[in-house]
Amino acid sequence: MNKVVVIGTGKVASHLTKALLAMGADVLQIVARSQASAQRMMAEVGTTLPYTTQKSAVVNHADLYICSVKDDAIAQAVDGINIPGNALLVHTSGSTDSQVLALFAANFGVLYPLQTFSYGKEVDFSKIALYIEANNTIFQNKLHLFANRLSPNVKVVDSAMRAKVHLAAVFACNFTNHLYAQAEKILAQVNLPFTDLLSLVDETTQKVHTLSPSQSQTGPAVRRDQPIIEKHLSQLDGKAKAIYQLLTESIQDDQL
Amino acid sequence: MNKVVVIGTGKVASHLTKALLAMGADVLQIVARSQASAQRMMAEVGTTLPYTTQKSAVVNHADLYICSVKDDAIAQAVDGINIPGNALLVHTSGSTDSQVLALFAANFGVLYPLQTFSYGKEVDFSKIALYIEANNTIFQNKLHLFANRLSPNVKVVDSAMRAKVHLAAVFACNFTNHLYAQAEKILAQVNLPFTDLLSLVDETTQKVHTLSPSQSQTGPAVRRDQPIIEKHLSQLDGKAKAIYQLLTESIQDDQL
Numbered sequence: 001m002n003k004v005v006v007i008g009t010g011k012v013a014s015h016l017t018k019a020l021l022a023m024g025a026d027v028l029q030i031v032a033r034s035q036a037s038a039q040r041m042m043a044e045v046g047t048t049l050p051y052t053t054q055k056s057a058v059v060n061h062a063d064l065y066i067c068s069v070k071d072d073a074i075a076q077a078v079d080g081i082n083i084p085g086n087a088l089l090v091h092t093s094g095s096t097d098s099q100v101l102a103l104f105a106a107n108f109g110v111l112y113p114l115q116t117f118s119y120g121k122e123v124d125f126s127k128i129a130l131y132i133e134a135n136n137t138i139f140q141n142k143l144h145l146f147a148n149r150l151s152p153n154v155k156v157v158d159s160a161m162r163a164k165v166h167l168a169a170v171f172a173c174n175f176t177n178h179l180y181a182q183a184e185k186i187l188a189q190v191n192l193p194f195t196d197l198l199s200l201v202d203e204t205t206q207k208v209h210t211l212s213p214s215q216s217q218t219g220p221a222v223r224r225d226q227p228i229i230e231k232h233l234s235q236l237d238g239k240a241k242a243i244y245q246l247l248t249e250s251i252q253d254d255q256l
Numbered sequence: 257m258n259k260v261v262v263i264g265t266g267k268v269a270s271h272l273t274k275a276l277l278a279m280g281a282d283v284l285q286i287v288a289r290s291q292a293s294a295q296r297m298m299a300e301v302g303t304t305l306p307y308t309t310q311k312s313a314v315v316n317h318a319d320l321y322i323c324s325v326k327d328d329a330i331a332q333a334v335d336g337i338n339i340p341g342n343a344l345l346v347h348t349s350g351s352t353d354s355q356v357l358a359l360f361a362a363n364f365g366v367l368y369p370l371q372t373f374s375y376g377k378e379v380d381f382s383k384i385a386l387y388i389e390a391n392n393t394i395f396q397n398k399l400h401l402f403a404n405r406l407s408p409n410v411k412v413v414d415s416a417m418r419a420k421v422h423l424a425a426v427f428a429c430n431f432t433n434h435l436y437a438q439a440e441k442i443l444a445q446v447n448l449p450f451t452d453l454l455s456l457v458d459e460t461t462q463k464v465h466t467l468s469p470s471q472s473q474t475g476p477a478v479r480r481d482q483p484i485i486e487k488h489l490s491q492l493d494g495k496a497k498a499i500y501q502l503l504t505e506s507i508q509d510d511q512l
Contacts, residue, residue, distance in 0.1 A: 071484070095484050115456050116474055118463060129452035153452065161446040167488050168439040172453045173460045174475030175503045176432050181469040181510065183424040190417040196385035196409065197428045198465060200371050204429045205461045207374060209454060213437040218372060219430030220351075228327070228351050232423050239506040246502055247431045250495040254437065 001063040001088070001146045007031040007077050009041035011117040012092050013068035018045050019125040023149045029059050031081070044119060055080040064146065066111065067101075068092040078104045088139045090132075094166030097159040098133050109134030109143055112162055113151075116173050125150045131157045131165060182240055214254065221251035257319040257344070257402045263287040263333055265297035267373040268348050269324035274301050275381040279405045285315050287337070300375060311336040320402065322367065323357075324348040334360045344395045346388075350422030353415040354389050365390030365399055368418055369407075372429050385409045387418050438496055470510065477507035 003026045006017050013030075020027055030051040032038035038051040052058060058081045069077045071093050078101065083089045089105035091098075094112050101108035110133040115123060130147045132154060134140035140156060147154040157165065180201065184194040207216045220228040229248060236244055259282045262273050269286075276283055286307035288294035294307040308314060314337045325333045327349050334357065339345045345361035347354075350368050357364035366389040371379060386403045388410060390396035396412060403410040413421065436457065440450040463472045476484040485504060492500055 071481075095487065114452060116459050116463075118472075121459075121463075123459070124455075127455045129455065155448070155452075157446070157448075161448070163487065163491065164442055164446045165448065165452070167491055168442040168453060169456055170475055170488060170500075171435045171442065172439040173456050174473070174477060174507070175435050175499070176457075176460055177464070177469050177473055178477075178503055178507050178510075179427045179431050179435065180464050181473065182506075183428040184469050186420055186424040186427065190413070190420045192411070192413075192417070192421065194464070194468065196370060196411075196421070197424060199380075199383045199385065200425055200429050201432075201461055201464065203372050203377075203379070204432055205457055207372075207377075208433070208436050208450070208457065212450065213433050213440050216374075217430070217433055217437065219426055221430060221434075225327070231351065231419065232426065235419065235423055239502070239509055242502055243431070243506060244426075246495070246498055247434055250438075250499060251430070251434050253495055254434075 001142045002026050003028050003062045003064070005029045005031060005058060005062040005065045006068065007058075007065060007081070008068040009033070009037040010069065011119060012113070013066075014041050014044040014119070015117045015123050015125075016066065016068060016092065016113065017041070017049070019123075019150055021045070021047065025146075025149075028062050031055070031058055031077075058082065060084050063087050064143075065089045065105070066092065071096045074100055075103075088134065088143060090134075090143065094131075094169065095163055098135065099159070102135070107134065107136060107139040109139060110159070110162065111143065111147060112165070114165060114169060126152065129153045129155065131155055131162050133158060133162065179243075182243065185240070217251060217254070219251075221248040222255065224252065257398045258282050259284050259318045259320070261285045261287060261315060261318040261321045262324065263314075263321060263337070264324040265289070265293040266325065267375060268369070269322075270297050270300040270375070271373045271379050271381075272322065272324060272348065272369065273297070273305070275379075275406055277301070277303065281402075281405075284318050287311070287314055287333075314338065316340050319343050320399075321345045321361070322348065327352045330356055331359075344390065344399060346390075346399065350387075350425065351419055354391065355415070358391070363390065363392060363395040365395060366415070366418065367399065367403060368421070370421060370425060381406045382408065385411065387411055387413045387421060389414060389418065435499075438499065441496070473507060473510070475507075477504040478511060480508065 009032045030049050032051050067078050074091050083105040085106045088107045089101050090109045090111045098110045112131040114129040128151050130151050132143050134143050265288045286305050288307050323334050330347050339361040341362045344363045345357050346365045346367045354366045368387040370385040384407050386407050388399050
């Protein structure tokens with residue numbers, strides 16, 4: 001499997017296309033909603049690629065069709081594209097069942113990269129966990145070999161397992177970022193910049209590279225330092241106070 | 257100010273002593289509770305230093321006495337040590353008022369490094385924010401110059417401001433780590449290792465180096481993707497479910 005069509009022009013599509021080109025895949029075509037979105041994507045990827053905005057003009061000699069669009073737009077994005085019977089159609093979503101593709105291709109599956117992508121920020125795919133799935137063994141094996149050219153960490157997981165991975169990612173990425181935002185607001189109250197916390201934030205992240213997070217818990221909650229906990233709560237209100245209380249209780253529950 | 261006595265042998269004391277030696281300070285003596293704790297600390301620091309376990313034997317010709325022990329042990333650790341009138345006594349706690357030292361020295365203050373320290377893990381003090389405080393301008397200026405030899409990022413903050421910094425650190429470090437632990441538990445349900453998340457965790461941390469956390473929020477909460485939120489909640493129970501609900505609401509409140 002080496003001839004690829006990428007359906008979509010967003011952040012995941014852009015980063016994935018860049019990685020596909022770097023690993024030597026033949027990206028035959030990009031399927032875009034508009035000329036503008038195709039051009040913005042190619043600027044991001046850093047190269048010019050054939051593209052179409054017409055589903056009827058999608059090439060039918062690719063091995064792999066990768067649909068990388070918003071979860072609720074997947075079915076609409078692939079509907080009307082003629083996927084050949086000897087090719088595989090995958091989406092890249094963490095939280096969408098592979099069955100969403102069943103109506104549109106004989107061979108279908110998922111290639112989910114566990115990462116958050118931003119425009120203008122390079123991503124090293126070789127460090128990313130790739131979760132794959134296909135509706136038959138032949139194409140699962142082909143997809144596995146293909147994905148292994150992007151990253152050594154490829155795992156076959158079904159849609160139910162992948163949903164758990166996506167849920168874990170929300171805790172580790174989205175919710176973590178919100179705690180940073182809460183810390184930023186607290187520091188702003190005394191006119192201090194969030195950047196003062198970066199060394200601590202980096203160290204906290206570095207720790208879990210070598211130690212399980214359940215083993216590396218520190219702070220007043222795990223020490224059951226009630227005077228400090230009370231002092232902290234007295235400085236908070238609203239949602240921030242509720243978050244402090246709930247996370248403190250949850251940390252303490254984990255010690256039982 | 258260059259002649260230092262360090263009171264305490266824990267993680268902060270060890271890392272700080274190492275940094276003090278590296279910047280050329282003259283560490284005259286370590287004050288330890290026991291020979292064993294002194295020796296363990298010197299193994300951590302990587303050099304032999306004079307030490308005492310007797311308060312009456314603490315040298316009285318240092319410029320700076322740094323007490324780095326657990327918050328509730330500070331007063332007891334310094335009580336009985338003869339701090340000369342031309343020297344400064346500081347503690348290194350984020351959440352303890354400087355006044356705790358008022359009974360024990362004419363000149364007293366705080367040198368609080370905003371970082372989490374672990375045994376066996378090198379820390380670059382030049383990247384750490386140091387929050388200082390002293391009860392008079394002369395010694396505040398001396399402490400400022402001294403601290404600047406450790407890090408370019410030295411700020412004078414009073415105990416009330418420092419308490420806010422400590423509170424922000426609990427959100428950015430302790431609570432973040434607990435979210436990693438929650439993610440670890442979710443992945444364990446499907447026999448996947450926490451290490452699969454490391455690339456995502458690193459990227460999330462890297463993002464806030466260049467973008468404010470309030471601006472870099474992603475995920476179903478900020479997208480108000482209710483079907484995914486419902487799907488996630490249905491997979492959770494207990495404290496993890498309550499955390500998901502509360503953090504989702506809090507992220508959405510921030511957008512209003």
